[in-house]
Amino acid sequence: MAQLAQVIVDVPTMQTNQPYSYQVPPELENLIQKGMRVSVPFGKGSRQVQGFVVGLDQPTDYQGELKPISALMDLQPVLNPELLELSHWLADHTYAFWISSIYTMLPNALKAKSKRLVMPTTSLPDDERQQLFGDQPMLDLATVQDQPTVVSHLLRLRRQHQVKIEYQLTDRARAKTMLAIRPVLNFEQLENERQLLKANAHAQNALLSYLETIQNKTVLQTTAEQTTGLSSAIFNTGVKKGWLEKLSVEVYRQPQSQSQLPDDHHLQKPLQLNDDQSAAVKQINHSIDQQEATTYLLEGVTGSGKTEVYLQSIAKALETGRTALMLVPEISLTPQIVNRVKARFGSTVAVLHSSLSVGERYDEWRRIERGEAKVVVGARSAIFAPLTNLGLIILDEEHESSYKQDESPRYHAREVAKWRSRYNHATLVLGSATPSLESRARAMKGVYQLLRLPHRVNKQPLPPIQVVDMREEIKQRGESNFSASLLNKLNDRLARHEQSILMLNRRGFSSFMMCRDCGQVLKCPNCDISLTMHLDSHTMKCHYCGHEEPIPYRCPNCGSREIRYYGTGTEKVERELNQLLPQARVIRMDVDTTRRKGMHEKLLRQFGQGQADILLGTQMIAKGLDFPNVTLVGVLNADTGLGLPDFRASERTFDLLSQVSGRAGRANKQGEVLIQTFNPDHYAIRYAQANDYEGFFKREMALRHQASYPPYYYTVRIMASHPDEAVAARVVTRLHQLLQKRLLPSSIILGPTPRPIARMKRRYYYQIVIKYKRDPGLHAALFDILQSTQSRGFNDVQVSIDPDPQYFM
DNA sequence: AGCACGCCGACT
DNA sequence: GTCGGCGTGCTC
Numbered sequence: 001m002a003q004l005a006q007v008i009v010d011v012p013t014m015q016t017n018q019p020y021s022y023q024v025p026p027e028l029e030n031l032i033q034k035g036m037r038v039s040v041p042f043g044k045g046s047r048q049v050q051g052f053v054v055g056l057d058q059p060t061d062y063q064g065e066l067k068p069i070s071a072l073m074d075l076q077p078v079l080n081p082e083l084l085e086l087s088h089w090l091a092d093h094t095y096a097f098w099i100s101s102i103y104t105m106l107p108n109a110l111k112a113k114s115k116r117l118v119m120p121t122t123s124l125p126d127d128e129r130q131q132l133f134g135d136q137p138m139l140d141l142a143t144v145q146d147q148p149t150v151v152s153h154l155l156r157l158r159r160q161h162q163v164k165i166e167y168q169l170t171d172r173a174r175a176k177t178m179l180a181i182r183p184v185l186n187f188e189q190l191e192n193e194r195q196l197l198k199a200n201a202h203a204q205n206a207l208l209s210y211l212e213t214i215q216n217k218t219v220l221q222t223t224a225e226q227t228t229g230l231s232s233a234i235f236n237t238g239v240k241k242g243w244l245e246k247l248s249v250e251v252y253r254q255p256q257s258q259s260q261l262p263d264d265h266h267l268q269k270p271l272q273l274n275d276d277q278s279a280a281v282k283q284i285n286h287s288i289d290q291q292e293a294t295t296y297l298l299e300g301v302t303g304s305g306k307t308e309v310y311l312q313s314i315a316k317a318l319e320t321g322r323t324a325l326m327l328v329p330e331i332s333l334t335p336q337i338v339n340r341v342k343a344r345f346g347s348t349v350a351v352l353h354s355s356l357s358v359g360e361r362y363d364e365w366r367r368i369e370r371g372e373a374k375v376v377v378g379a380r381s382a383i384f385a386p387l388t389n390l391g392l393i394i395l396d397e398e399h400e401s402s403y404k405q406d407e408s409p410r411y412h413a414r415e416v417a418k419w420r421s422r423y424n425h426a427t428l429v430l431g432s433a434t435p436s437l438e439s440r441a442r443a444m445k446g447v448y449q450l451l452r453l454p455h456r457v458n459k460q461p462l463p464p465i466q467v468v469d470m471r472e473e474i475k476q477r478g479e480s481n482f483s484a485s486l487l488n489k490l491n492d493r494l495a496r497h498e499q500s501i502l503m504l505n506r507r508g509f510s511s512f513m514m515c516r517d518c519g520q521v522l523k524c525p526n527c528d529i530s531l532t533m534h535l536d537s538h539t540m541k542c543h544y545c546g547h548e549e550p551i552p553y554r555c556p557n558c559g560s561r562e563i564r565y566y567g568t569g570t571e572k573v574e575r576e577l578n579q580l581l582p583q584a585r586v587i588r589m590d591v592d593t594t595r596r597k598g599m600h601e602k603l604l605r606q607f608g609q610g611q612a613d614i615l616l617g618t619q620m621i622a623k624g625l626d627f628p629n630v631t632l633v634g635v636l637n638a639d640t641g642l643g644l645p646d647f648r649a650s651e652r653t654f655d656l657l658s659q660v661s662g663r664a665g666r667a668n669k670q671g672e673v674l675i676q677t678f679n680p681d682h683y684a685i686r687y688a689q690a691n692d693y694e695g696f697f698k699r700e701m702a703l704r705h706q707a708s709y710p711p712y713y714y715t716v717r718i719m720a721s722h723p724d725e726a727v728a729a730r731v732v733t734r735l736h737q738l739l740q741k742r743l744l745p746s747s748i749i750l751g752p753t754p755r756p757i758a759r760m761k762r763r764y765y766y767q768i769v770i771k772y773k774r775d776p777g778l779h780a781a782l783f784d785i786l787q788s789t790q791s792r793g794f795n796d797v798q799v800s801i802d803p804d805p806q807y808f809m
Numbered sequence: 810a811g812c813a814c815g816c817c818g819a820c821t
Numbered sequence: 822g823t824c825g826g827c828g829t830g831c832t833c
Contacts, residue, residue, distance in 0.1 A: 016831090020833035021833050023833090043831075152825070156825095
């Protein structure tokens, strides 16, 4: 009996979301292992797909003939036992396909590209061959995919055996290789060769000396050329004469940002801890020593030195021979933290940067996998880093919603971190100045251990926060984005050569355009959203689907020229700053100015070096920045998030204001903060102004309790969409009925309702939100719902299930 | 996903 | 009659 393997194939659909059994050919029996990639035939024809071995020798009740595995794609498993198990849990937990969960955990390079190549057979008439193929021996089906008639013609020819299709799987996981040299002679032999040289053969003489110095080591040819100053021709001569051999060796690609290690020596040594920090480090380190899967909530005000606590805990994990994983919300926005980790731990650190190329990311991943990197820093997906022997996991800014992936698999890095913490008996540290209500509530219940850092390390008080009521301001001074008080303070900073940060949570120039004559608002043709004017590109853009069109000069509805633009974005404010403070140098930082690779770092570096007076940006500038010369933070409009139909709107506003306020007065200069708002009495703004997390927490918890929202209840969102609104509505009503039958009476079903943005990318969306405390049947019911939408009558219907949704738009 | 089969209306 | 559109079902 041949050996069997269970394989998850790269076909992400509900019907194929299960292991398929294959025969293991005898020659692979000793090589195959769980977690390896394989190439298998799947479906009609000889179509090859990539798959992952998830089991060996499990019995199958499949009645048909089992096909054999075509080939192994790896010599070693790409998923170790932990990650394989995690992928299964992840799929189950997020209602995602197993294959999607696996790919989410691996670098993109490990997803083989499949190609379909069409080739003529001898029975294809010459004239037709000439017409279809020209002089080419084959053609890639992908290149004609946009011409349906050509495709169907080719498929018909295939049925008639006039052409054949070959399936090619091309693995992109290529290690980079470089040319290297290695001496083949020993010292005496090299000396003998030297005797035979002509007196004027200086270059060859030098090469011999060099070979003697490197003995039998392998050296990259580029390195050898650089150190000796000899040309590649001389090395070729050396090969001919049998002195050395050339070979290709694997090298890691050097990401540019990676190559320069920070040389700030003061960052390399552990800093002196204050009492609060010491107490925190002591507890965390004790857990690391004891190999406890304890979760700590490290609640520290901005500037309280959380990073140093992380670093000393990482050092502890390494001392005990274990590895450490640290997540940050968005790596390009927090280069300062990353630099500190690299400075402290050097080349043992791997950074999983979101802007690494496919190859670079693969190299970093392999460095980790091979155990060459013992500390990993990265954003959300770094939680899947293939570290073994994990001793410590850190989530910095644990409240950040970017830790939740907003596409399938919709996982929260915090939940994955808990899973890995339990699996590895690793200590987990959740750090934040403004913990999520969920985490803080767990800390109150004793599920997490609460550690506090209530004081700033520089002993500076938190910056005073002034709130400006923009309603009053406009009454007295007319429409403006800048209050008198903010302008004064900005002028002040300019005079004192100090820097300011201004935040406006909206990009573009104007957020919508309206005709004064007929009231027409220009909307996106694909979405239920008004278009934003961008002067940079001279277009109207949709921020949801990317649609762009020219700026109209006449109303598209009535032809009137009376078009007005309303709402303010960062582009407009940048202009206003140039007019109001012509001497100020402004850097604007938003999605539009940082789209290009490396722009984040560049703009932040410029600001850090004092090449600008004002950093103007969207919320991306709120996190982690630490510029000692910044003494003023201004929030132009604190209300943008408050009106949203989302139970977390207040929490997010409070977090954002607290975070951005913390950017002021980081070093020895006192900072101050000014918040402009139309809702000066809103509790989120009041508590942020008072730096009162505790007060906010109590108030918000009461509201959540009253409305049965997290952390008192769990939520899950079911969303269905279809190009036809009536179909979407009908489907979601059907799902609602199915759910009602299966849920406990204690669970609350909200909806179905149209989603707040009802139409997006030409599809209509309806949603149901379930609030529940404990409902053992829910999980299975949701899976059945997904299953039910696979049947007929659900054509072109998309259903997604989001456990613990972060947004409801 | 990608393919085939089978059922319908519209053509050489 | 047959071509090709689309809905449906299956892939170890």
